Every structure is written in structure tokens, then in C-alpha cells.
Amino acid sequence: MAHATFRIWRTDGSGGTFEDYAVAVVPGMVVLDAVHQIQATQAPDLAVRWNCKAGKCGSCSAEVNGSPRLMCMTRLSSLPLDEPVTIEPMRAFPPIKDLVTDVSWNFRVKQAITPFTARTPDAPDGTWRMHQADVDRVQEFRKCIECFLCQDVCHILRDHKLHDGFIGPRFLTYAAALEMNPIDAGDRVDELKTRHGIGYCNITRCCTKVCPEHITITENAIIPLKERVVDRFYDPVTRLLRVFRS
Numbered sequence: 001m002a003h004a005t006f007r008i009w010r011t012d013g014s015g016g017t018f019e020d021y022a023v024a025v026v027p028g029m030v031v032l033d034a035v036h037q038i039q040a041t042q043a044p045d046l047a048v049r050w051n052c053k054a055g056k057c058g059s060c061s062a063e064v065n066g067s068p069r070l071m072c073m074t075r076l077s078s079l080p081l082d083e084p085v086t087i088e089p090m091r092a093f094p095p096i097k098d099l100v101t102d103v104s105w106n107f108r109v110k111q112a113i114t115p116f117t118a119r120t121p122d123a124p125d126g127t128w129r130m131h132q133a134d135v136d137r138v139q140e141f142r143k144c145i146e147c148f149l150c151q152d153v154c155h156i157l158r159d160h161k162l163h164d165g166f167i168g169p170r171f172l173t174y175a176a177a178l179e180m181n182p183i184d185a186g187d188r189v190d191e192l193k194t195r196h197g198i199g200y201c202n203i204t205r206c207c208t209k210v211c212p213e214h215i216t217i218t219e220n221a222i223i224p225l226k227e228r229v230v231d232r233f234y235d236p237v238t239r240l241l242r243v244f245r246s
Contacts, residue, residue, distance in 0.1 A: 004081040006034055008046070009088035013095050019043075020084060025076055031087065032060055032071040035099070047098040055212055058147030062099050063088045068149040068210050090152040103148055109167045112195070116178055119185035130182035140220060141177035143213040146170065150207035150217060156200045166197035169207035169217050176221035179228070193229045198222070 002025045007018045021038045032050055039046045050060040053072045060071040065079065065086050079085055093101040123129050150169040156162050167175075175192060178184050192198040201222055208218045215221075231238060 002081070004034070004076065005084040006038065007084040007086045008035070008038070008043075008099070010043075010046070010098055011089075011095050012097055016095070018086070018088075025081065027077075029076045030072055031062075031064055031069075031074045031076065031079075031085070034076065034085075035071060035087065047096070047100045049100050056145055058145035061090055061147045061149050061152065063090060063152070068152040070147060070149070070212050073212060090148065092152040092154070092157040093148075105163055106146070106148055106151065106168075106170065109171050110174065113167070113171060113175055113178070114186045114188045114191060116181065116184050117186040118183050128183050134180070134182040137220075138177050138180050140215055141173050143215055144170065144173060145213060147212060149210045149212065153206045153210045154201075155204070155206070156197075162197065162200060166200045169201070169222065171196070172198060172201070172225060173215065173217050173221040176225055179225065189228050189232050192225055193233060198225055198229060201226070 003022050004025050006021045006023055008021060009016055010019050011017075021042050023034045023037050025034075032048075032053060035046070035048050039048070048060065048062075048071075050072065051057040052059070055070055055073040058070070061068065062071050063069070063086075064071065064074050068090060071087070076085075087099065089095050089099045089101045090103075093103050093105065096102050119128070121128050148170060150173075151157055154168055156166045157168050172192075175188050175196070178186060179188055188196075203218050203222060203226075205218045208216055211217060233239075
């Protein structure tokens with residue numbers, strides 16, 4: 001039976017260190033299996049957040065060998081086991097204990113986004129009329145499981161810690177789902193520019209690359225929102241029309 005070394009970050013929120021654990025590896029194991037084995041046999045006080053173990057709850061987000069991943073979806077067969085497998089908590093959020101981080105900031109951000117507001121029905125029977133293409137366009141964004149891996153990999157949050165001025169790719173995607181909804185009458189363009197910091201995003205596509213649901217965050221959500229901001233605030237024709245209207 002093969003063995004592998006797992007180097008896991010242990011902390012209580014104030015400092016910390018990596019500790020090595022030897023784990024017996026069997027075919028089909030994922031990183032979360034190894035963590036559970038360590039909990040059961042070597043470190044019963046190891047803290048880790050998880051729930052479904054099927055890649056749908058977004059709970060077991062962590063950094064495996066420096067890359068943000070879902071531990072339940074990262075097979076050991078995809079990792080080089082001839083060297084220690086490093087597991088640490090997401091770096092964009094404050095640590096609580098071991099692999100568990102405080103992601104409550106994300107939920108406060110969501111509350112600050114202008115909510116869905118239905119426009120007036122445009123059909124005699126009190127319903128709405130819309131094109132199927134407009135309906136299809138927002139369905140992709142609904143796949144988000146809020147694992148916050150895109151938030152973790154974003155250098156604006158991860159490296160520069162601009163949590164006060166940037167809502168991150170997860171909530172730019174959420175804003176796009178609202179803005180592009182064919183029934184929504186809300187307007188979030190001013191907020192995107194001022195309060196939500198969309199200008200900070202330099203479209204490196206790192207968020208798209210780590211998304212376990214394969215949402216095309218950059219091209220389908222962030223860039224169209226940037227275009228709306230540019231059209232309103234920086235397009236010379238629009239600015240000229242605004243002068244005449246005033």
C-alpha cells in the first residue's frame with residue numbers, strides 16, 4: 001500500500017505552522033479523504049469545513065499545493081505524491097482554526113448589492129414577454145455554489161486585501177445575473193463603478209480558471225459589466241448627450 005505525506009497548516013487564528021502526517025493511499029481517494037483519515041487516526045482536533053463531499057456545497061475550499069481547490073474534488077492521483085501535499089486555508093479570508101476561514105465578509109457584501117426588482121409586466125395577462133436568449137444568458141451564473149475559490153484566487157483580495165473597495169468575482173457574477181435578468185428593473189451600474197470597485201479587476205481570468213462549476217466569469221459576467229460602466233461614464237457620445245440633456 002502506498003503512503004503519502006500531507007503537510008497541513010495548523011493554527012488557532014494567531015500564527016501557525018505546517019505539520020506533516022503520513023497517510024495510506026488507496027485508489028480513488030480525494031484530498032478530503034486523506035484529511036478525514038488524519039482526523040480519525042492522528043489529529044482529532046484538526047478543523048476542516050465540509051458537507052456534501054460531492055462538489056456541490058462549496059464548503060471544503062482550501063489551497064492544495066498553492067492552488068485554490070475543492071478538497072472533495074481533488075483526486076490524489078492528480079497530485080505528485082512523491083513530495084508532500086501541502087494543504088492550507090484560503091488566504092483571502094481570516095483564519096479561524098486550521099483549514100477553516102471566516103468567509104462571513106462575503107455574505108455582508110451580497111447584502112449591499114441592489115436586490116432584484118421586477119419590472120412592470122408587459123402582457124395583458126399580467127406576465128412578462130422576453131426572448132429565450134435573454135433567459136439562457138443568466139442561467140450559467142445560477143450554477144455558482146459559493147465556494148469562494150474565485151474570491152480566494154483574485155489578487156485584489158488575496159494579495160492587496162482591498163475588501164473594503166472590491167466585491168470580488170463571485171459578486172460581480174451575482175450582479176451580472178441581476179443586471180442581465182430580462183425581468184429585473186434595478187440599476188447597479190453606478191454602484192459597480194463607485195462602491196463595488198469593478199475598475200480594480202484587470203481580467204486576468206484567474207477566477208474563471210478555478211471555478212469548479214466552469215462558469216465563464218470573466219468573459220460572460222465581468223467584461224459585460226465593465227462595458228456597461230464604460231458606456232455610461234466614459235463613452236464620449238454618451239457624455240455629450242448627457243450635457244445636452246442637462
